[in-house]
Amino acid sequence: MPLVQTSLKAEGAIIVGAGPAGLMAAQVLLEQGIPVDLFEAMPTVARKFLYAGKSGMNISHAEATEQFLTRYSTSSVQPAHPHLLESVRQFDNTQVKHWVESMGIETFIGSSGRVFPTGMKAAPLLRSWLQKLKNLGLKLHTRFYWQGWQGEQLIFNTPAGKTQVTGKACLLSLGGGSWKKLGSDGLWQKPLSDQGIELTKLRPSNCGFQVSWPAGFADEFAGTPLKSVALSSVTPSGNTIAKSGDLMISRKGIEGGLVYGVSASLRDQIIQNGQATLLIDLLPARSQDEIEKALYNRGKRSISHCLKQLKLSPAKQALLRQLTDKETFQDISRLAAAIKKLPLPLTETQPTDRAISTAGGVRFSQLNHHLMATEIPGLFFAGEMLDWEAPTGGYLLTACLATGHQAGQGMVEFIRGSV
Numbered sequence: 001m002p003l004v005q006t007s008l009k010a011e012g013a014i015i016v017g018a019g020p021a022g023l024m025a026a027q028v029l030l031e032q033g034i035p036v037d038l039f040e041a042m043p044t045v046a047r048k049f050l051y052a053g054k055s056g057m058n059i060s061h062a063e064a065t066e067q068f069l070t071r072y073s074t075s076s077v078q079p080a081h082p083h084l085l086e087s088v089r090q091f092d093n094t095q096v097k098h099w100v101e102s103m104g105i106e107t108f109i110g111s112s113g114r115v116f117p118t119g120m121k122a123a124p125l126l127r128s129w130l131q132k133l134k135n136l137g138l139k140l141h142t143r144f145y146w147q148g149w150q151g152e153q154l155i156f157n158t159p160a161g162k163t164q165v166t167g168k169a170c171l172l173s174l175g176g177g178s179w180k181k182l183g184s185d186g187l188w189q190k191p192l193s194d195q196g197i198e199l200t201k202l203r204p205s206n207c208g209f210q211v212s213w214p215a216g217f218a219d220e221f222a223g224t225p226l227k228s229v230a231l232s233s234v235t236p237s238g239n240t241i242a243k244s245g246d247l248m249i250s251r252k253g254i255e256g257g258l259v260y261g262v263s264a265s266l267r268d269q270i271i272q273n274g275q276a277t278l279l280i281d282l283l284p285a286r287s288q289d290e291i292e293k294a295l296y297n298r299g300k301r302s303i304s305h306c307l308k309q310l311k312l313s314p315a316k317q318a319l320l321r322q323l324t325d326k327e328t329f330q331d332i333s334r335l336a337a338a339i340k341k342l343p344l345p346l347t348e349t350q351p352t353d354r355a356i357s358t359a360g361g362v363r364f365s366q367l368n369h370h371l372m373a374t375e376i377p378g379l380f381f382a383g384e385m386l387d388w389e390a391p392t393g394g395y396l397l398t399a400c401l402a403t404g405h406q407a408g409q410g411m412v413e414f415i416r417g418s419v
Contacts, residue, residue, distance in 0.1 A: 015036060021401065035137060045140070087399070171382060227246045263349070
């Protein structure tokens with residue numbers, strides 16, 4: 001069949017992007033009696049949400065609000081914009097917990113303070129949410145890929161051809177630039193730039209780093225965790241950040257939750273200086289003096305045997321040898337110092353598409369506190385396509401829901417003529 005061009009006039013609001021931010025905005029609008037047409041490029045909705053929930057759906061964190069807000073930033077040295085913080089205050093971690101429970105899903109707080117739905121899966125929550133939205137009258141259009149504007153009309157590519165869409169207000173919630181196979185490809189940057197909307201370049205966030213391991217090391221240790229280590233790094237502003245936990249050696253570098261926790265600082269150092277140094281403490285429970293004494297008092301035992309007695313795993317010992325020289329192993333003081341502060345030089349993040357999230361996007365300076373473009377009335381933004389970042393642990397999802405909620409309320413007011 002030949003492709004045709006069609007037109008669609010929405011009765012109320014248009015939302016482009018059916019991730020958590022778009023779905024939350026749709027709920028706000030529908031509960032206020034405003035019709036919503038929701039357009040999604042993928043065959044199904046919220047794919048990244050479902051993917052993130054496969055290994056345990058972390059919906060938020062139980063920190064006090066003011067501490068919770070400190071987790072958000074624009075970069076490793078720049079705090080989050082007040083518009084983002086206002087959004088999260090209005091729909092904070094407590095509100096997220098109550099919202100999940102309103103869907104008939106019980107929650108619990110883990111030992112780390114993270115909030116989870118009972119059952120630990122995203123699918124039951126999403127099913128309940130979609131049923132609620134359907135009951136409220138949501139009109140969902142899948143396989144509608146947004147291309148930009150033609151005059152005041154939004155243009156979509158669909159399997160049947162091009163479709164032009166108009167409505168009373170529009171929210172773009174198209175995600176960041178990571179995991180494009182799940183729908184977040186970042187290609188919205190060009191049509192927004194063409195409209196004169198200022199953007200901060202997308203950068204990988206909560207990401208791993210590339211390391212050129214020797215083939216033998218990668219063959220033996222790729223996929224091996226380094227357990228109970230501590231990482232530290234000096235930020236571009238001169239502050240030191242430190243995290244403890246486990247990291248993973250991959251065939252092409254390092255990754256894992258511990259690495260993600262310091263990734264923003266390392267990434268920004270690489271952008272600014274072309275390189276960054278990650279310091280790894282292989283034995284955070286032992287002082288340098290204790291390690292040095294143990295090495296001096298080894299008697300006739302080999303260094304390798306003594307390192308094993310110090311509870312250095314084969315992977316830790318191999319990494320220590322990779323990142324030091326023979327002279328270090330012949331100098332007890334230098335070896336003890338290397339065990340406590342093993343420098344790993346880094347020059348490249350993992351590709352953006354492999355990052356858990358991205359920093360950068362639509363600058364808040366272009367928006368009012370309703371998250372509406374100041375130069376394009378009726379155009380709103382929410383979610384990860386806004387210029388902010390946060391660590392894993394429920395902070396990402398909370399801000400996506402919160403900005404969707406904030407934008408939804410702004411759209412209600414705009415459509416009713418009070419903005």
